[in-house]
Amino acid sequence: MAFQEMGKAFVGFYYPAFAEDRAKLADVYTDQSCMTFEGAQFQGKQPIVDKLTSLPFKKVNHQITTVDSQPIIGVDDNQACCVMVTGQLKTDDDPPHSFHQTFVLRPANGSFVVANDIFRLALHN
Template sequence: MAGADAIVQKIMALPFQKVQHQIVKCDCQPSVNDGIVIFITGNLLVDDNANPLKFAQVFQLVKGPTGNYYCHNDMFRLNIG
């Protein structure tokens, strides 16, 4: 299975009860054709674990033909080590 349905099924099957995002830093800059590139760093708190997981995420919002923005690219990384 591929596509959005497979992603939803995978997320629903994860063993977590609660995931909380703590944004530490958010940097934005304009991109081509009125797009926006966004870089976020932060912490993920999973269930009642007191040790947060560090993460970084970069995504690009692009203006569609109707003028609405959509996520064109998205990169997410857990910084474990």
């Protein structure tokens, strides 16, 4: 699978799962995974899932604008992939906010896991 297709396929799974039941995302993280969410850092499957499931909103909708992917040369026989996502996020009755999210995907058991995940709302003070 080409890296751009891989990124789009991952995004096509991740954000609907995030909206439906964030606990289902546990399978894409490992005990070595790292996530930075709005500057707060978490490591390991359980701390990451705990953070995601503790987010206070009930409804969430991601409108994806761009998905850019590229191989990470020299990692996992060049099978690891960096995926950068931009879009808008709407939660409950709040107005939409732009966001950026970057994933590092690594091959595992015929699929991929998230090694790194960085999320940030694009808010300007």
